[in-house]
Amino acid sequence: MRLLALLGLTAVAVFAAGDSLGLEANRKDLNIPAIIMFFIFVGATLGVTYWAASKTKTASDFYTAGGGITGFQNGMAIAGDYMSAASFLGLSGLVYLQGYDGLVYAVGFLVGWPVILFLMAEKLRNLGKFTFADIAAYRLAQKEIRTLAAFGSISVVALYLIAQMVGSGKLIQVLFGLPYEYAVILVGVMMIIYVTFGGMLATTWVQIIKAVLLLSGVTFMAFMILQNFGFSFEALAAKAVDTHAWGQDIMAPSDKGKIKDPISAISLGLALMLGTAGLPHVLMRFFTVGNAKEARKSVVYATAFIGYFYLVIAVVGLGAIVYLTPEVSPEFFIDGKLFGGGNMAAIHLSKVVGGDIFLGFISAVAFATILAVVSGLTLAGASAISHDIYGMVICDGNPDQEKEMRVSKIAVICIGVMGVVLGILFEKQNIAFMVGLAFAIAASANFPILFLSIYWSKLTTRGAYLGGMLGLATAIMLVILGPVVWVGVLHNAEPIFPYAYPALFSVVTAFVGIWFFSITDTSERGKLEIEAYEAQKVRSETGFGADGASGH
Amino acid sequence: MDKTLVKKIQSNPNYIELVAKRSSFALKLSLFVLAMFYSFILTIAFNKEVLGTKLDEAGVMTWAFPVAAAIIVISFITTLIYVSRANGEFEDLTDAIREDVKDDM
Numbered sequence: 001m002r003l004l005a006l007l008g009l010t011a012v013a014v015f016a017a018g019d020s021l022g023l024e025a026n027r028k029d030l031n032i033p034a035i036i037m038f039f040i041f042v043g044a045t046l047g048v049t050y051w052a053a054s055k056t057k058t059a060s061d062f063y064t065a066g067g068g069i070t071g072f073q074n075g076m077a078i079a080g081d082y083m084s085a086a087s088f089l090g091l092s093g094l095v096y097l098q099g100y101d102g103l104v105y106a107v108g109f110l111v112g113w114p115v116i117l118f119l120m121a122e123k124l125r126n127l128g129k130f131t132f133a134d135i136a137a138y139r140l141a142q143k144e145i146r147t148l149a150a151f152g153s154i155s156v157v158a159l160y161l162i163a164q165m166v167g168s169g170k171l172i173q174v175l176f177g178l179p180y181e182y183a184v185i186l187v188g189v190m191m192i193i194y195v196t197f198g199g200m201l202a203t204t205w206v207q208i209i210k211a212v213l214l215l216s217g218v219t220f221m222a223f224m225i226l227q228n229f230g231f232s233f234e235a236l237a238a239k240a241v242d243t244h245a246w247g248q249d250i251m252a253p254s255d256k257g258k259i260k261d262p263i264s265a266i267s268l269g270l271a272l273m274l275g276t277a278g279l280p281h282v283l284m285r286f287f288t289v290g291n292a293k294e295a296r297k298s299v300v301y302a303t304a305f306i307g308y309f310y311l312v313i314a315v316v317g318l319g320a321i322v323y324l325t326p327e328v329s330p331e332f333f334i335d336g337k338l339f340g341g342g343n344m345a346a347i348h349l350s351k352v353v354g355g356d357i358f359l360g361f362i363s364a365v366a367f368a369t370i371l372a373v374v375s376g377l378t379l380a381g382a383s384a385i386s387h388d389i390y391g392m393v394i395c396d397g398n399p400d401q402e403k404e405m406r407v408s409k410i411a412v413i414c415i416g417v418m419g420v421v422l423g424i425l426f427e428k429q430n431i432a433f434m435v436g437l438a439f440a441i442a443a444s445a446n447f448p449i450l451f452l453s454i455y456w457s458k459l460t461t462r463g464a465y466l467g468g469m470l471g472l473a474t475a476i477m478l479v480i481l482g483p484v485v486w487v488g489v490l491h492n493a494e495p496i497f498p499y500a501y502p503a504l505f506s507v508v509t510a511f512v513g514i515w516f517f518s519i520t521d522t523s524e525r526g527k528l529e530i531e532a533y534e535a536q537k538v539r540s541e542t543g544f545g546a547d548g549a550s551g552h
Numbered sequence: 553m554d555k556t557l558v559k560k561i562q563s564n565p566n567y568i569e570l571v572a573k574r575s576s577f578a579l580k581l582s583l584f585v586l587a588m589f590y591s592f593i594l595t596i597a598f599n600k601e602v603l604g605t606k607l608d609e610a611g612v613m614t615w616a617f618p619v620a621a622a623i624i625v626i627s628f629i630t631t632l633i634y635v636s637r638a639n640g641e642f643e644d645l646t647d648a649i650r651e652d653v654k655d656d657m
Contacts, residue, residue, distance in 0.1 A: 100603075103620045104596060111589045111623065114630045118578040118585075122638070234613050241612045252604030252616040253596045262597035269593035273586075293643055296635045303631045307624040314617070535558045541571055542561065542646055544653075 034175055037360030041368055042190070045206050049194050052202035071294035073208055075301025078285050080207030082109065082306050083214050084373040085167030086160075087313070088366060090432030092349075093342035095317020096324065097430075099240075099250025101259055102317055105432055106310035108269055112276025113306065117299040120277050122292035123454050126543035127536070131380070132283040132446065133388050136453040136464060138539075139532035141525065142397060144465040145449075146388035152445035152472055153280040153388075157381035157415065158422060159438035159479075160279075161374060163431040165423025167343055168370040174340040174347060175363050181424055187370065188420035194375040195382070196409045203379060204288060206372040213365045215309060221346075221362075222312045224353035225319035233315070240321040250321070264501050268436060271503030275439025278446030281373075281380035292543050320345040323352045343431055374419065382411035425489060436501065437479055444506035445472035448514055454540060456518075457533035460526035463518025471510020478502030557656050564652055570645040577637065581630050592623060 069077070087109065094102035128134040133149030165184050172183030194202060229235040237251065244250045259265050276282065286295050324345055326333045332348045333339065340347070350362035386408030391399035426434065449468045452459045479485060481496040518526075539545050561567050595602055603616035 100616050100620075103616070107589070107592065107620050107623050111585060111627050114585045114627045114634070115582055117631050118582045118634055233617075234611055237617075238612045248604075248612060251612055251614040253600045255600070259596065265593055265597035269590065269596075273589060293639050296638055300628075300631045300635045303628045307628050310624060311621060314620075534562070535555070538558050538561050538567075541574075542567070542649055544561070544650065 031175065031356055031359065033356040034360030034363055037357065038175065038364045038367065041364035042371075045194070045209070045368055045371065048205050048209070049197050049202040052197075052205060055201060069204060069288040069290075069294075071289060071297030072301055073204070074285055074289045074294065074298035075305065076211045077204045077207040077288075078282060078298060078302035079305035079309070080211035080214075080369075081282055081285065081373055081376055082302070083211060083309050083369065084164060084435070085171075085366065085370045086163045086431045086435035087309070088214065088218070088369060089167045089171070089343045089346055090163065090430060090435065091310070091313050092317045092320060092346040093344070094430060094432045095314060096320040096345040097342045098256070099244065099246060099254065099317075099321075100252050101254060102432065103310075103314055104253060104259060104268070105272065105436065106313065108272025109276070110303070110307055110310060112273050113299060113303045115273065116277045117296060117303075120450070120454070121286055121295045121299050122543075123540040124283060124286040125289065125292045125295035126540050127454075128283075128287050130284075130287060130387050131383050132280060132450055133384070133392075136449050137392070138453070139529050139536050140453065140459070140464055141461040141529075143393050144461050146392045148449070148465055148468045148472075149446070150384040150388045152278075152441070152449075152468070153384035154381050154415075155445065155472060155476060156278070156280060156438050156442045157377045157384075158418065159441060160281075160377050160435060161381075161415070161419040162422045162426045162429075163434035163438065164370050164374045164377070165419050166426055166429060166434070167431045168367060168374070169423055169427070170340045170343050171347060171363060171366055171370070174344050180427060184420050184423040187374070187423075188416045190371055191374045191378060191419070192413055192416040194371060195378050195412045203372055203375040204285075206368065207376065210365060210368045210372050211305065213361075214369060215305065217350075217362050217365050218309065218312045218316060220358070221319070221350060221353055222315040225315055225322075225349075236315070236318050236322065240318045243325055244321050261499075263504060264499055267440075267499060267501035267504035270507055271436060271440035271443045271501060274443035274447045274507065275503075276442075278442030278450065279439070280384065280442075280446065281376040283446075283450075284376075284380050284383070316346055316349065319353070320349045324348055341428070378412050378415045378419070381415045382408045385411040429484065429488065433484075433500075437484065440479070440501060440503040440506065441472070441475045443503050444475035444510050448507065448510040452511075452514055457537075458518055458530055459514065459533075460518045460521040460523075460529050462521040462523070462526060463514045463516070466517040467510055467512070467514030470513040471506055474509045475502050475506035478506060557653065560656060561649060561653055564649055566645050566648045566652060570642060570649065573645075574638070574642050578634070581634055585627060585630055588623060588626065592619065 091102050091106055094105065124132070124135060127138055131149065131153070133146050136149060137145040165187060168187040169180050169184035172178050172186060173180045178186075194206070226233070226236065229239065241248050241250060246254065246256060249256060253259060259268060285298070289295050289298055323329060324332060324338060326336055329348070329352060338344060338348070347359070347363060347366065351359040386404050390407045391397065391404050445468060448471060449464050453464065478497045479502055482502060483495040483500050486492050486495045603614060603619065605615050607613045607615065
């Protein structure tokens with residue numbers, strides 16, 4: 001706890017220093033009400049972390065909150081994971097910049113949920129323990145599967161982290177006038193504190209609290225916007241069409257945005273839908289509930305909250321188009337550009353509709369959102385390293401619990417540092433789009449293995465390992481050679497791979513690879529694995545033999 | 553779980569009923585959601601203009617918005633349909649199986 005206080009003080013000192021040195025991004029005066037709200041919030045969440053830390057004793061507590069979370073709470077927490085900086089800041093920013101394209105993402109992010117519920121959720125709960133690799137490794141060889149799953153998880157976590165880091169860095173920059181790099185480092189430090197002390201219980205509770213506050217916040221914003229248009233969505237849209245440079249084109253999918261050709265559209269659709277079922281930090285949430293019944297309920301609650309949230313975000317995005325223009329609100333613009341970029345549209349809009357106090361509230365909630373999501377992600381990445389790689393591969397499944405916890409805490413710090421570095425490199429990207437890429441990797445690497453290990457009896461270790469690696473490598477390579485990294489980060493003139501979305505190619509590669517290397521596997525081990533499917537199926541259908549509800 | 557127990561559960565009529573009913577129910581709902589979403593995505597891919605059609609020539613509102621909202625709402629309703637059946641009927645069947653094999657576990 002002393003350490004927490006110390007780090008808290010450092011944070012304050014960094015802000016103070018940023019102010020007194022008059023660093024370059026310090027264009028606006030410090031916004032006192034906003035900052036007070038901000039610190040109340042951060043303090044409260046640290047309190048939750050401290051409380052959770054006192055209850056976190058075993059590895060099971062740390063990874064899965066002891067399995068004692070109810071369906072409703074878990075639904076809230078899943079919704080919290082989903083209503084990340086990318087959804088809130090990124091989607092509203094995308095609607096602000098490109099109109100309807102933002103909604104295509106929203107729909108895609110949502111439809112993954114019913115499919116997860118029908119095909120995966122209860123099976124996950126019945127087979128798994130700490131990480132999703134537990135399921136694939138149920139009958140396949142531990143070492144290969146764990147290694148592969150850990151690589152997949154870490155890649156997804158890295159891309160998802162970038163999105164959150166960029167969002168939070170921009171937010172702090174806008175709010176406090178701190179330079180972007182300092183802001184990102186600060187977030188990195190906070191995140192490490194959250195996770196190393198509180199584990200899953202802390203991130204779950206922070207997610208729940210934040211989900212409630214964020215839902216109330218965006219509802220208020222949408223209410224205030226619609227009020228000015230006599231509660232007519234049509235009138236709001238008419239004004240937005242009138243204001244936006246694209247005119248009527250913002251009202252439908254457009255050739256001007258990133259989803260311009262058929263391949264991109266299909267590829268994005270595939271990534272968004274299947275990716276959800278491959279996100280390690282979301283999959284982990286199914287192990288925090290007691291049984292399959294609660295797992296199912298949590299999906300219903302999550303879908304309801306997320307769906308509502310996305311519908312409201314459409315209103316917020318259109319509101320941003322109307323209210324954030326150099327003519328209407330010049331105070332938010334520098335040289336004709338929105339301060340902090342499109343990702344900050346929702347933040348500026350909150351000041352327009354609710355003044356400084358509301359700006360403080362929304363900024364604090366957005367910051368807590370980012371911290372909570374980032375913590376969940378880091379935890380998922382860290383457990384891939386400590387539980388899968390250290391516990392199962394290095395220690396052959398018999399790790400010393402204390403040592404495993406220590407490894408996971410070191411992993412948290414490494415992932416935090418990685419997040420900071422990547423966050424600085426990717427500063428200029430739209431964060432909803434970055435999350436789209438994280439989904440593409442999840443859909444190509446994690447989803448095929450998980451899906452086939454549950455449903456396809458002939459899957460063998462060789463197939464899963466080689467095919468999965470192929471899918472993962474294809475996805476990563478296409479992201480690097482595509483327009484985002486090759487042109488955007490590495491500043492080459494033309495991308496080698498022309499499409500921004502790799503999923504169509506990498507998902508197909510993964511499935512074909514897994515199928516091919518499984519059916520050509522004639523080894524003795526392969527035969528035993530196919531035989532073991534029967535027992536796995538019985539358990540996945542009934543949950544008999546699964547770790548019971550453990551609310552200790 | 554040992555082999556005899558697996559065999560015993562597999563031949564349990566309640567288990568057979570559970571797996572058959574739940575699999576087909578889950579598959580039907582999944583196909584429905586997939587078909588709905590992919591019609592949306594393929595329309596965007598090949599015939600964007602359809603979504604840009606206005607509801608009312610005088611206004612600005614297009615079909616694209618109600619369609620997106622409908623997909624979100626319908627997706628939610630399907631989860632509700634699934635869970636109401638799964639947490640009732642399917643849970644009862646699971647409990648029945650547990651009752652049948654409890655001496656072997």
